[in-house]
Amino acid sequence: MRYSFSAYDEHGLLKPSPMLWLTLAFSAKAWIVFVMAGASRQQGSQLLTLFYPIKESLYVGLLLGLPSILLAWLSGQRHKHNKISSYIWRHGKLLLLAAYLSDCLLQTYHLFMTQGVFSWPNGVMIVITAWLTMYLLRSTRVKNTFADKPLER
Secondary structure (H helix, E strand, O other): OOOOHHHEOOOOOEOOOHHHHHHHHHHOHHHHHHHHHHHOOOOHHHHHHHHOOOHHHHHHHHHHHHHHHHHHHHOOOHHHOOHHHHHHHHOHHHHHHHHHHHHHHHHHHHHHHOOOOOOHHHHHHHHHHHHHHHHHHHOHHHHHHHHOOOOOO
């Protein structure tokens, strides 16, 4: 599939789309909340309790966010063609899918722990997670971005 020239970086590699960046950021949501809680010292523990009432969920969320942080960093390192980073990048879609599926399991566990009581934050998170998982599965742009083939000139 052909993309416009602006979709490629100066090394001829397909840049991650804004939707892929959003997917990476959402996967790293625990890290974002953790940094925000650290920045707001007074209400930090309240903020963490609001988003992660079960403390262990924060730790699991931080673990599940590591692949997206690694892939965000590797997106700028792809042109160096390091064997290890290229290998990780080429398998980035699988890493993200594994993180998203694990996040779905974690959210299902939270739903089970609350005996199925509906809450808007949990409902919205489940819908967004499911939608972004489908995006990762179906997007040819994501597939081509992680294929890491330079633009043929």
